[in-house]
Structures are given as structure tokens and as C-alpha cells.
Amino acid sequence: MSSLRSIHPRLWVAGQDGCCEGSPECAVVHACKTPCHQRAIGYAKSLPPEHPNYLARADAHDLWLNLIDPPVPLFQLESFQQFFAFAAPRYDAGQALRIHCNQGESRSASLALLLLSRHLQVLSQHSYAEALAGYVALDPASRPGRGLAQFLEENWHLLACCCARCLGADVSHRPGVRER
Numbered sequence: 001m002s003s004l005r006s007i008h009p010r011l012w013v014a015g016q017d018g019c020c021e022g023s024p025e026c027a028v029v030h031a032c033k034t035p036c037h038q039r040a041i042g043y044a045k046s047l048p049p050e051h052p053n054y055l056a057r058a059d060a061h062d063l064w065l066n067l068i069d070p071p072v073p074l075f076q077l078e079s080f081q082q083f084f085a086f087a088a089p090r091y092d093a094g095q096a097l098r099i100h101c102n103q104g105e106s107r108s109a110s111l112a113l114l115l116l117s118r119h120l121q122v123l124s125q126h127s128y129a130e131a132l133a134g135y136v137a138l139d140p141a142s143r144p145g146r147g148l149a150q151f152l153e154e155n156w157h158l159l160a161c162c163c164a165r166c167l168g169a170d171v172s173h174r175p176g177v178r179e180r
């Protein structure tokens with residue numbers, strides 16, 4: 001049975017069987033180190049952290065993230081910023097978005113949750129727990145890993161969307177800056 005499922009208009013989450021090449025119609029986020037990030041960069045075990053694509057590589061329609069799903073919160077905020085910077089403007093431009101990881105339950109679903117909450121604002125932005133409760137209703141197959149859930153909970157206030165539209169919306173609310 002395919003793990004591919006529709007979470008929201010134009011937003012899809014999947015496991016490894018949903019891996020495909022991005023296209024002008026559908027951008028793809030490959031949210032797994034093995035095999036996708038390794039394959040996209042061309043390495044076997046690990047990259048040195050100083051490698052320019054250590055966290056991510058993006059091209060026109062694909063983003064490869066060096067994400068594993070450890071039981072402890074070993075994540076970097078920049079991975080999530082790279083995700084927002086790639087996914088948000090493409091989704092806004094009308095492209096569909098497919099996010100996949102290995103099982104299609106933790107990494108991919110958590111990124112979909114972040115997009116729905118912090119960029120599209122169709123889930124609560126107040127806390128991870130509230131956003132998760134809303135997300136599970138949309139995607140009952142999701143199951144965030146312990147380490148990732150802990151990271152998202154502890155860093156929720158830092159996980160705002162960094163796309164131009166969301167940053168612009170912030171700027172327009174500062175005194176002395178004209179509304180667009």
C-alpha cells in the first residue's frame with residue numbers, strides 16, 4: 001500500500017515509496033539522509049560538517065535534507081530554515097509539495113506540520129502541542145519520533161517561517177515601516 005497521502009490542498013506526505021524527482025508541478029522535499037541526501041550529494045557514510053551541503057542541497061524543484069530520526073533531539077534549526085526557504089515560496093507560487101522521509105511518519109509529517117502552522121497558519125501557532133493535535137486530525141498516520149518531538153517542543157518559538165512573505169509580514173508591523 002502506498003504511504004502517499006494528501007494532508008491539505010497541494011500538500012502530500014509519503015515514505016520512501018513516495019520518493020520521486022521534483023517537477024514544475026510538484027516540488028519534492030527529501031527529508032532523509034539515507035538514501036536521498038547521500039545519493040544527491042554522492043557520499044556513503046557521513047559528510048564532514050564543514051561541507052557546504054552538509055545540512056541541505058536544493059535545486060529548482062528538489063530539496064534534500066540531511067535528517068535522521070534519533071531518539072534524542074539532535075537537530076539544527078538551520079535544517080528547518082532551509083525547509084521553509086525552499087517549500088514556502090514554491091507552495092505560494094502554486095506548486096504542489098511532496099515531503100517524504102523513510103517511513104512517512106515522523107520527519108516528513110513534522111515538516112508538513114511546520115508548514116501548515118508557521119507558514120500557512122492553518123494550525124495553531126501557539127505551541128507544538130496544539131499544532132500537533134490539529135495535525136494528527138489531518139494525518140492520523142503520522143507519528144513523530146521522540147527526539148524530533150522534543151526538539152520541536154523545546155524550540156517552537158524559534159521555528160518561525162523565514163520565507164520572504166512571513167518576514168515581510170513581520171516588518172510591516174514594526175512602527176515606521178509602511179504597510180505593503
Ligand SMILES: [Zn+2]
Pocket residue numbers: 019020029030031036100
Ligand atoms: Zn527522496
Ligand SMILES: [Zn+2]
Pocket residue numbers: 084088118119161162163164165166167
Ligand atoms: Zn512563510
